[in-house]
Structure formats: C-alpha cells, structure tokens
Amino acid sequence: MPAQAAVEPETAEAPLSDREIELIRTSLSVVEPFAGEITVYFYATLFARYPEVRAMFPHGMDDQRDRLLRALLRIVDLVDDPESLVRFCGHLGRDHRKFGTLPAHFPAVGECLLDTLARYAGVAWTPEIAAAWTKAYGVVSQVMISAAEEDEAVRPAVWPATVVDRVSRGHGITEITVRPHIAYEYAAGQYVSVETPWWPRRWRYYSVANAPREDGTLTFHVRAVPGGSVSEALVHRAAVGDVIQLGPPMGDMVLDAADHSDLLFVAGGTGLAPIRALIEEVARRGGRHQVELFLGARTGAELYGVDDMLRMAQRHHWLTIRGAVSHEHIPGIRGSLPDVLAEYGPWYEHDVFLSGPVQMIVSARETLTLKGTPSHRIHHDPFDTPVLSTP
Numbered sequence: 001m002p003a004q005a006a007v008e009p010e011t012a013e014a015p016l017s018d019r020e021i022e023l024i025r026t027s028l029s030v031v032e033p034f035a036g037e038i039t040v041y042f043y044a045t046l047f048a049r050y051p052e053v054r055a056m057f058p059h060g061m062d063d064q065r066d067r068l069l070r071a072l073l074r075i076v077d078l079v080d081d082p083e084s085l086v087r088f089c090g091h092l093g094r095d096h097r098k099f100g101t102l103p104a105h106f107p108a109v110g111e112c113l114l115d116t117l118a119r120y121a122g123v124a125w126t127p128e129i130a131a132a133w134t135k136a137y138g139v140v141s142q143v144m145i146s147a148a149e150e151d152e153a154v155r156p157a158v159w160p161a162t163v164v165d166r167v168s169r170g171h172g173i174t175e176i177t178v179r180p181h182i183a184y185e186y187a188a189g190q191y192v193s194v195e196t197p198w199w200p201r202r203w204r205y206y207s208v209a210n211a212p213r214e215d216g217t218l219t220f221h222v223r224a225v226p227g228g229s230v231s232e233a234l235v236h237r238a239a240v241g242d243v244i245q246l247g248p249p250m251g252d253m254v255l256d257a258a259d260h261s262d263l264l265f266v267a268g269g270t271g272l273a274p275i276r277a278l279i280e281e282v283a284r285r286g287g288r289h290q291v292e293l294f295l296g297a298r299t300g301a302e303l304y305g306v307d308d309m310l311r312m313a314q315r316h317h318w319l320t321i322r323g324a325v326s327h328e329h330i331p332g333i334r335g336s337l338p339d340v341l342a343e344y345g346p347w348y349e350h351d352v353f354l355s356g357p358v359q360m361i362v363s364a365r366e367t368l369t370l371k372g373t374p375s376h377r378i379h380h381d382p383f384d385t386p387v388l389s390t391p
C-alpha cells in the first residue's frame with residue numbers, strides 16, 4: 001500500500017457532537033440522489049490508487065457496491081446511538097476478517113470515501129463537513145480494527161466445511177449439510193456467510209436451519225434464485241465431499257434464555273431455516289414455551305418444510321403449525337402470511353419472530369402492530385441484513 005496522502009483515522013473514541021452528526025447527515029442527504037454513481041466512483045478511485053486491494057474483491061462488483069452503500073447508510077443512521085454503532089461496526093470488523101482486511105487498508109478506504117463524497121457534494125462540501133466525516137470515519141475504523149483484533153485472538157477468520165449431505169426438496173430448494181473442519185460456535189437463529197470454490201470472494205449469507213448439533217454439522221436451506229450465482233452453485237453444483245468456506249455467525253434473532261413467553265413464528269419460503277433452528281432450540285431447552293408456527297409458500301408443493309414440521313409437532317405438544325399458501329386454491333388456509341396472521345391471534349403477549357421475504361416481514365410487522373403487538377416483541381433480521389437481500 002503506497003504511504004501517500006492517506007486519511008489517518010483518529011484514535012480518539014469521543015462520541016461525535018450534535019453539530020458533527022448534523023453535518024454528516026445533511027451532507028449525506030445532499031449526495032444520496034447520486035448513490036449509484038457514488039459507489040461506482042468510490043471503487044474506481046480505490047482500485048486506481050491502490051491496485052493491490054482489487055484482488056480482495058469479487059470479479060463482478062455490483063453486489064459489493066450495494067453492500068458498501070447499505071453499510072454506510074446504516075452507520076449514518078446509527079451515528080447518534082453510540083452503543084448500536086459500536087455493535088454494528090464491531091460485527092462489520094469481525095466479518096471483514098474473511099476478506100483479508102488489514103488495519104493498513106482503512107486509511108486508503110477513508111481517503112477514497114471522503115474524496116468521493118466531496119466530489120459529489122460539490123460546493124456543499126466544507127472544511128467543517130470534511131472534519132466531521134474524518135472524525136466519524138476514524139471512530140468507525142478504530143472500532144472495526146479493534147473488534148477484528150480481539151476476534152483474531154479467539155477464533156479463525158474462516159471455517160472450511162465439507163458438504164456431507166444434500167437433499168433436494170423440489171422447486172429449486174436444496175437442503176445442504178456441511179461439517180466444519182474446526183468447531184463452529186453459533187446460536188440458533190443466526191446466519192452465516194458462505195463462499196463456494198466456484199465463485200471466489202463472492203460471499204452470500206444463509207440462515208442455519210438447525211440448533212447446534214453434537215456432531216457440529218450445519219444445514220442450510222438454499223433456493224436457486226435465477227442469476228444468483230452462489231445459490232445456483234450450491235443447489236446445482238455442490239456435491240458431497242466439496243469444501244466451502246464459512247464466515248463467522250451473525251444476527252440477533254435468537255432466543256432470550258431467561259424469557260419463557262409464548263412464541264409466534266412466521267416463516268415465508270426458505271425463511272423457514274432460522275425458524276426451524278429456533279424450534280429445535282426450544283426443544284433443546286425443554287419446551288418451556290407454547291409455540292405457534294405459520295408457514296407460508298406460494299403453492300402447496302412449495303411448502304417444503306411442512307412434513308418435517310408436522311413430525312416435530314407430533315413429538316412436541318407445545319408446537320402448533322398452520323400452513324398457508326398464497327398463490328393456489330387448495331384445502332387449508334389460503335392467503336399471504338400477513339393476511340392470515342390478521343385472522344388469528346391475539347398476539348400481543350407473544351414474542352414474534354419473522355423470517356422470509358422483506359415485503360412479507362414489513363407487512364406482517366404492520367399487521368401485528370395494528371393488532372396491538374408491542375414492537376419490542378417483534379424480532380426479525382434488519383432489512384439491510386445480507387441474508388434478506390442477496391441470492
């Protein structure tokens with residue numbers, strides 16, 4: 001990395017002042033209409049000035065650009081909430097270890113980011129705004145670097161894992177089971193980044209569909225999305241014996257061990273994966289919750305997990321299942337999950353876990369809120385979470 005004109009991150013961890021926060025938010029709103037161009041320009045600048053970092057990124061950069069923007073918007077959103085900001089940036093720092101990110105890369109990224117923002121803000125960019133962004137970037141990069149260093153002391157950056165089983169469920173959905181070569185600790189409900197040998201450096205995120213098992217294996221439910229390179233490779237190409245790489249587990253959609261309230265689980269399509277893991281976790285803990293599961297799919301045939309869930313309900317008296325199909329007339333419940341939820345209830349005393357297409361989560365959240373479920377009881381992965389948005 002050339003030692004030229006890089007923005008040195010400040011090490012001071014002082015929170016930003018109200019004025020600095022305002023400057024950052026206002027300047028971001030000035031450039032936001034150019035979001036698409038900004039991310040293209042940013043990476044072009046980064047790769048021109050620091051060609052050695054190009055190899056850390058995938059060949060096709062479209063998703064990468066979206067991710068940068070989502071992370072940036074999230075950071076700016078959290079800038080007045082230091083606790084959440086530190087948590088988010090800590091996750092980001094730990095997750096970046098798998099890309100081979102080093103502390104020396106941060107000044108280069110900061111320099112190119114600020115130059116890009118300055119270019120698109122035009123005359124609106126002032127020395128005071130530049131100073132606020134420099135300070136904010138310094139705080140963010142310091143948290144990311146420290147989190148990565150602490151993480152490095154206790155666990156690897158990536159876990160190789162061998163495919164040990166694969167079961168096709170039809171409709172392009174395959175359940176893939178892998179055995180990590182070294183112990184992989186995670187909590188039921190979390191998701192994991194995956195890299196296949198066929199698409200190097202192209203990481204995609206999948207929820208684990210089982211609670212931690214004694215044999216250490218993990219199962220993923222993958223739907224081959226047209227044009228989704230990694231999901232297509234996993235469904236159509238991955239065979240028993242192939243080795244994939246796993247990044248660290250992420251996500252907060254986990255059970256609170258101290259809470260025994262009734263649970264409502266809502267799973268749309270392959271959104272069943274983390275819900276299935278949570279149900280297994282309830283069973284592992286002795287079934288001390290009443291659990292109602294609403295499982296949704298477009299057609300009856302696509303309710304791929306329903307038999308498995310019915311078997312679980314036979315074993316566990318605390319589990320009730322309702323399957324709903326949204327695009328077909330068959331006996332049973334018809335409609336999309338948010339509409340179906342509105343017919344049942346009440347849910348205001350339940351802890352609710354939603355998993356599936358973003359639009360389903362948004363509508364289900366609205367429905368439940370209208371029916372009186374307090375928002376702190378409604379759990380789902382955040383919308384900018386990659387598990388919700390990339391194939």
Ligand SMILES: NC(=O)C1=CN([C@@H]2O[C@H](COP(=O)(O)OP(=O)(O)OC[C@H]3O[C@@H](n4cnc5c(N)ncnc54)[C@H](O)[C@@H]3O)[C@@H](O)[C@H]2O)C=CC1
Pocket residue numbers: 191207223267268269270271272273274296297298299324325326327335336337338354355356357358359360363380381387388389390
């Ligand atoms: N942690 C999480 O939240 C996870 C999310 N996912 C996401 O779940 C999705 C699963 O996709 P598919 O299997 O193709 O599901 P899908 O498109 O077949 O949808 C399943 C059901 O969700 C409901 N739904 C879908 N779109 C809706 C809308 N616009 N409004 C209201 N309800 C709607 C309907 O009941 C539908 O039958 C993917 O987008 C994936 O990224 C997958 C795994 C974990």
